[in-house]
Amino acid sequence: MTEREAWIAFSTFTAIGPQRFKLLVQFFGSAAEAWRALKVEVCLLGDKNYPVRLASLDDAPFVLYVRAEADETLADLTDISLAVIGTRKMSAYGRDVCERLVTQLVDSGMTIVSGLALGIDSVAHRTALSAGGKTVAVLAGGVESVYPPSNTGLGREITKNGAIISEYPLGYPCFQQNFPVRNRIVSGLALGVLVIEGTEHSGTLLTASSAAKQGREVFAVPGPITSPTSKAPNLLIREGAKLVESVQDILEELKIELRIKNYESRKVIKTTKEEEKLLEILAAEGLDIDSIVRISGMQTGDILGSLMQLELKGLVKNAGGIYSKTSNV
Numbered sequence: 001m002t003e004r005e006a007w008i009a010f011s012t013f014t015a016i017g018p019q020r021f022k023l024l025v026q027f028f029g030s031a032a033e034a035w036r037a038l039k040v041e042v043c044l045l046g047d048k049n050y051p052v053r054l055a056s057l058d059d060a061p062f063v064l065y066v067r068a069e070a071d072e073t074l075a076d077l078t079d080i081s082l083a084v085i086g087t088r089k090m091s092a093y094g095r096d097v098c099e100r101l102v103t104q105l106v107d108s109g110m111t112i113v114s115g116l117a118l119g120i121d122s123v124a125h126r127t128a129l130s131a132g133g134k135t136v137a138v139l140a141g142g143v144e145s146v147y148p149p150s151n152t153g154l155g156r157e158i159t160k161n162g163a164i165i166s167e168y169p170l171g172y173p174c175f176q177q178n179f180p181v182r183n184r185i186v187s188g189l190a191l192g193v194l195v196i197e198g199t200e201h202s203g204t205l206l207t208a209s210s211a212a213k214q215g216r217e218v219f220a221v222p223g224p225i226t227s228p229t230s231k232a233p234n235l236l237i238r239e240g241a242k243l244v245e246s247v248q249d250i251l252e253e254l255k256i257e258l259r260i261k262n263y264e265s266r267k268v269i270k271t272t273k274e275e276e277k278l279l280e281i282l283a284a285e286g287l288d289i290d291s292i293v294r295i296s297g298m299q300t301g302d303i304l305g306s307l308m309q310l311e312l313k314g315l316v317k318n319a320g321g322i323y324s325k326t327s328n329v
Helices: 003-011 018-028 031-037 092-107 120-130 149-160 178-189 203-213 228-238 247-254 256-267 273-281 289-296 300-312
Strands: 040-044 063-067 081-086 111-114 135-138 162-166 192-196 217-220 316-319 322-325
Touching: 003 031, 018 031, 081 092, 081 120, 081 178, 081 203, 092 111, 092 120, 092 192, 092 247, 111 120, 111 178, 120 135, 120 149, 135 149, 135 178, 149 162, 178 203, 192 203, 192 228, 192 247, 203 217, 203 228, 217 228, 217 247, 247 256, 273 289, 273 300, 289 300, 300 316
Parallel strands: 081 111, 081 192, 111 135, 135 162, 192 217
Antiparallel strands: 040 063, 063 162, 316 322
């Protein structure tokens, strides 16, 4: 981040006024160094580290604030991921199912995405970390302040082997109306959404509905008919969600083993500067060759040659003359 960009970034941080900003600059030597000390990166729609699946949404956030200590980009972190959501007032059954499934999902190489709320969200994050896996928390406010405050310690652990992200600037409060809006990011990042417990009017139904509209797979764990927290998953199953009795139900539906093999192979593929430029251009949307020429400023022949190489490497696909970046296949 440049010094100018750091000044602009701090201007969005409502908790920092002129005097505090002046003290930060004096203490760290520059605004850029002060921003780096917060360990928060800004990821813009169209950047190569912006998650491809999320970028494909019509309402994709144009900026994401990412708080993380690991070197892995958000795009890589969420490449093979599943959202796990559920009630805040979970039962012993819900906790047990969540711990079992998340542990097995992590063992299968999946990143767990959730909202860092109490209940199922917290158990999903904590279990992923305990199992040596990666997890991403999507907040409904600024990433510097975890909500609820009781999860502050868990938030710190998540940043060590995952990320906390938000579309809201630093210092932005967690207003109630932010949560339904936030949920589209939870589902949008992942290959699918797993619902573990929720009441008849639970917010989990809104997230599951968002996932279905986004073309994501919806999974649900059935529960006892006597339990009010079984209402949401049982309703989803009746409406066509994939019933989950074991982790294999999820892995087979999402073809996880094949996705992981493809992902691992892509990580060792070397790309040229020209190819990297084209991948960055195609990250947000599919484009025809004329648009690519106009945006890139490259020669048509060079572009066609690079696109052919990217197709052979499985990084770009051509559908009717529209080139787009592949995600997981």
